[in-house]
Amino acid sequence: MIDSLKMPMGYQPPKFQQFDGKGNPKQHEAHFIETCNNAGTYDHHLVKKFVRSLKHNAFDWYIDLEAGSIDGWEQLEQEFLNRFYNTRRTVSMVELTNSRKWKEEPIIDYINRWRNLNFNCQD
Numbered sequence: 773m774i775d776s777l778k779m780p781m782g783y784q785p786p787k788f789q790q791f792d793g794k795g796n797p798k799q800h801e802a803h804f805i806e807t808c809n810n811a812g813t814y815d816h817h818l819v820k821k822f823v824r825s826l827k828h829n830a831f832d833w834y835i836d837l838e839a840g841s842i843d844g845w846e847q848l849e850q851e852f853l854n855r856f857y858n859t860r861r862t863v864s865m866v867e868l869t870n871s872r873k874w875k876e877e878p879i880i881d882y883i884n885r886w887r888n889l890n891f892n893c894q895d
Contacts, residue, residue, distance in 0.1 A: 786810070788821075793829035794888050797856035800825070801849060818845040822852075830856065863892040 786807045791800040804825050808818055819842060826834050833855055842848045868889050873882040 788825035790827045791825055791830045792827050793856055796891060797853055816844055819848050862894045863889045868893050
């Protein structure tokens, strides 16, 4: 059923923040839903568009889902949170302050990596 859904005439897909499996999945989900709702996308259409917000490990997880195994947004949302919410690691203040830019690492990648560490810091 979901695969056969068509988007409304004139629909312009929004630009989604990308989730790679390392950040906060609840935060990603909230941004995704807000972006979709602002673009007039609801319910089963969320399932079709969710893949556009995933990359790396999160995208691999999505494409490994068994065909036809997702009945709707609530189920996909639960599967997503089950997979990524419990896998967040705790970062200490020592690890955060010792974080350095790797040689050859673009500065934007370092900033994003540091932000992810900071977000998971429990101290």
